[in-house]
Amino acid sequence: MSHIPYGYEVKDGKIFIVEEATDKVRLIFQNYVSGMSLTESAKTAGHPITHSMVKQLLQRKCYIGNSFYPKIVDENLFRRVQIELQKRQKSTGKTRRKVPVIRTNFVLSDEREPQENFTKQAEYLYSLIGVK
Incomplete structure:
Protein backbone atom coordinates (compact mmCIF):
# COMPACT_ATOMS: atom_id res chain seq x y z
CA MET A 1 0.00 0.00 0.00
CA GLY A 93 11.76 33.12 -10.77
CA LYS A 94 11.56 29.45 -9.85
CA THR A 95 8.88 28.46 -12.32
CA ARG A 96 11.02 26.16 -14.43
CA ARG A 97 13.65 23.65 -13.60
CA LYS A 98 16.83 23.75 -15.60
CA VAL A 99 16.89 20.65 -17.76
CA PRO A 100 20.36 19.22 -18.34
CA VAL A 101 21.50 18.84 -21.93
CA ILE A 102 21.64 15.18 -22.82
CA ARG A 103 23.67 14.48 -25.90
CA THR A 104 22.12 11.88 -28.15
CA ASN A 105 24.12 12.30 -31.36
CA PHE A 106 27.06 9.95 -31.13
CA VAL A 107 29.54 8.75 -33.73
CA LEU A 108 31.66 5.63 -33.78
CA SER A 109 35.11 5.86 -35.25
CA ASP A 110 35.81 3.61 -38.24
CA GLU A 111 39.19 2.63 -36.84
CA ARG A 112 38.78 -0.78 -35.29
CA GLU A 113 41.22 -3.37 -34.16
CA PRO A 114 40.28 -6.72 -32.66
CA GLN A 115 41.01 -7.31 -28.99
CA GLU A 116 41.91 -10.54 -27.21
CA ASN A 117 38.63 -11.03 -25.26
CA PHE A 118 35.06 -9.74 -25.19
CA THR A 119 35.58 -7.42 -22.22
CA LYS A 120 38.60 -5.73 -23.75
CA GLN A 121 36.75 -5.52 -27.10
CA ALA A 122 33.79 -3.80 -25.41
CA GLU A 123 36.05 -1.36 -23.55
CA TYR A 124 37.88 -0.57 -26.77
CA LEU A 125 34.65 0.00 -28.74
CA TYR A 126 33.28 2.29 -26.02
CA SER A 127 36.48 4.31 -26.19
CA LEU A 128 35.77 4.96 -29.89
CA ILE A 129 32.42 6.64 -29.23
CA GLY A 130 32.46 10.39 -29.61
CA VAL A 131 29.91 13.23 -29.59
CA LYS A 132 28.80 14.68 -32.91
Whole structure:
Protein backbone atom coordinates (compact mmCIF):
# COMPACT_ATOMS: atom_id res chain seq x y z
CA MET A 1 0.00 0.00 0.00
CA SER A 2 1.25 3.50 -0.73
CA HIS A 3 1.87 6.23 1.83
CA ILE A 4 -1.22 7.60 3.59
CA PRO A 5 -1.17 11.42 3.60
CA TYR A 6 -0.84 13.27 6.90
CA GLY A 7 -4.26 13.69 8.53
CA TYR A 8 -5.59 10.29 7.51
CA GLU A 9 -5.31 6.78 8.89
CA VAL A 10 -6.41 3.34 7.78
CA LYS A 11 -8.66 1.19 9.97
CA ASP A 12 -10.12 -2.09 8.75
CA GLY A 13 -9.23 -1.21 5.17
CA LYS A 14 -10.99 2.17 5.22
CA ILE A 15 -9.59 5.71 5.37
CA PHE A 16 -10.50 7.85 8.36
CA ILE A 17 -9.66 11.40 9.39
CA VAL A 18 -7.31 11.94 12.34
CA GLU A 19 -8.99 14.92 14.02
CA GLU A 20 -5.94 16.42 15.79
CA ALA A 21 -3.95 16.22 12.54
CA THR A 22 -6.73 17.66 10.35
CA ASP A 23 -6.81 20.82 12.45
CA LYS A 24 -3.10 21.21 11.71
CA VAL A 25 -3.60 20.56 7.98
CA ARG A 26 -6.34 23.20 7.78
CA LEU A 27 -4.22 25.67 9.71
CA ILE A 28 -1.23 25.08 7.40
CA PHE A 29 -3.44 25.92 4.41
CA GLN A 30 -4.86 29.02 6.12
CA ASN A 31 -1.43 30.20 7.32
CA TYR A 32 0.06 29.93 3.85
CA VAL A 33 -2.77 31.88 2.23
CA SER A 34 -2.46 34.55 4.93
CA GLY A 35 1.14 35.19 3.83
CA MET A 36 3.32 32.93 5.92
CA SER A 37 6.19 31.01 4.37
CA LEU A 38 5.90 27.27 3.78
CA THR A 39 7.99 26.38 6.82
CA GLU A 40 6.42 29.03 9.04
CA SER A 41 2.92 27.83 8.07
CA ALA A 42 3.64 24.33 9.33
CA LYS A 43 5.62 25.40 12.39
CA THR A 44 2.86 27.78 13.55
CA ALA A 45 0.29 25.02 13.02
CA GLY A 46 2.28 22.73 15.31
CA HIS A 47 3.55 20.43 12.60
CA PRO A 48 7.13 21.57 11.84
CA ILE A 49 8.31 19.93 8.60
CA THR A 50 10.63 20.99 5.80
CA HIS A 51 9.44 23.50 3.21
CA SER A 52 9.42 20.85 0.46
CA MET A 53 7.19 18.59 2.56
CA VAL A 54 4.84 21.51 3.28
CA LYS A 55 4.63 22.25 -0.43
CA GLN A 56 3.80 18.62 -1.19
CA LEU A 57 1.13 18.68 1.51
CA LEU A 58 -0.40 21.86 0.06
CA GLN A 59 -0.52 20.35 -3.44
CA ARG A 60 -2.27 17.09 -2.46
CA LYS A 61 -5.74 17.05 -3.98
CA CYS A 62 -6.84 14.33 -1.58
CA TYR A 63 -7.43 17.02 1.06
CA ILE A 64 -10.45 18.36 -0.87
CA GLY A 65 -11.93 14.87 -0.77
CA ASN A 66 -12.65 12.24 -3.37
CA SER A 67 -14.17 8.76 -3.53
CA PHE A 68 -11.36 7.41 -1.33
CA TYR A 69 -10.33 10.27 1.00
CA PRO A 70 -12.73 12.25 3.22
CA LYS A 71 -12.67 16.02 2.80
CA ILE A 72 -10.39 17.99 5.15
CA VAL A 73 -9.93 21.30 3.33
CA ASP A 74 -12.51 23.46 1.59
CA GLU A 75 -12.10 23.45 -2.19
CA ASN A 76 -12.03 27.26 -2.33
CA LEU A 77 -9.16 27.40 0.19
CA PHE A 78 -7.30 24.70 -1.75
CA ARG A 79 -7.64 26.72 -4.98
CA ARG A 80 -6.45 29.91 -3.28
CA VAL A 81 -3.37 28.05 -2.00
CA GLN A 82 -2.57 26.75 -5.51
CA ILE A 83 -2.83 30.28 -6.92
CA GLU A 84 -0.60 31.61 -4.12
CA LEU A 85 1.99 28.86 -4.75
CA GLN A 86 2.14 29.80 -8.45
CA LYS A 87 2.29 33.51 -7.67
CA ARG A 88 5.21 33.06 -5.28
CA GLN A 89 7.04 30.78 -7.71
CA LYS A 90 6.79 33.42 -10.43
CA SER A 91 7.96 36.18 -8.11
CA THR A 92 11.09 34.22 -7.19
CA GLY A 93 11.76 33.12 -10.77
CA LYS A 94 11.56 29.45 -9.85
CA THR A 95 8.88 28.46 -12.32
CA ARG A 96 11.02 26.16 -14.43
CA ARG A 97 13.65 23.65 -13.60
CA LYS A 98 16.83 23.75 -15.60
CA VAL A 99 16.89 20.65 -17.76
CA PRO A 100 20.36 19.22 -18.34
CA VAL A 101 21.50 18.84 -21.93
CA ILE A 102 21.64 15.18 -22.82
CA ARG A 103 23.67 14.48 -25.90
CA THR A 104 22.12 11.88 -28.15
CA ASN A 105 24.12 12.30 -31.36
CA PHE A 106 27.06 9.95 -31.13
CA VAL A 107 29.54 8.75 -33.73
CA LEU A 108 31.66 5.63 -33.78
CA SER A 109 35.11 5.86 -35.25
CA ASP A 110 35.81 3.61 -38.24
CA GLU A 111 39.19 2.63 -36.84
CA ARG A 112 38.78 -0.78 -35.29
CA GLU A 113 41.22 -3.37 -34.16
CA PRO A 114 40.28 -6.72 -32.66
CA GLN A 115 41.01 -7.31 -28.99
CA GLU A 116 41.91 -10.54 -27.21
CA ASN A 117 38.63 -11.03 -25.26
CA PHE A 118 35.06 -9.74 -25.19
CA THR A 119 35.58 -7.42 -22.22
CA LYS A 120 38.60 -5.73 -23.75
CA GLN A 121 36.75 -5.52 -27.10
CA ALA A 122 33.79 -3.80 -25.41
CA GLU A 123 36.05 -1.36 -23.55
CA TYR A 124 37.88 -0.57 -26.77
CA LEU A 125 34.65 0.00 -28.74
CA TYR A 126 33.28 2.29 -26.02
CA SER A 127 36.48 4.31 -26.19
CA LEU A 128 35.77 4.96 -29.89
CA ILE A 129 32.42 6.64 -29.23
CA GLY A 130 32.46 10.39 -29.61
CA VAL A 131 29.91 13.23 -29.59
CA LYS A 132 28.80 14.68 -32.91
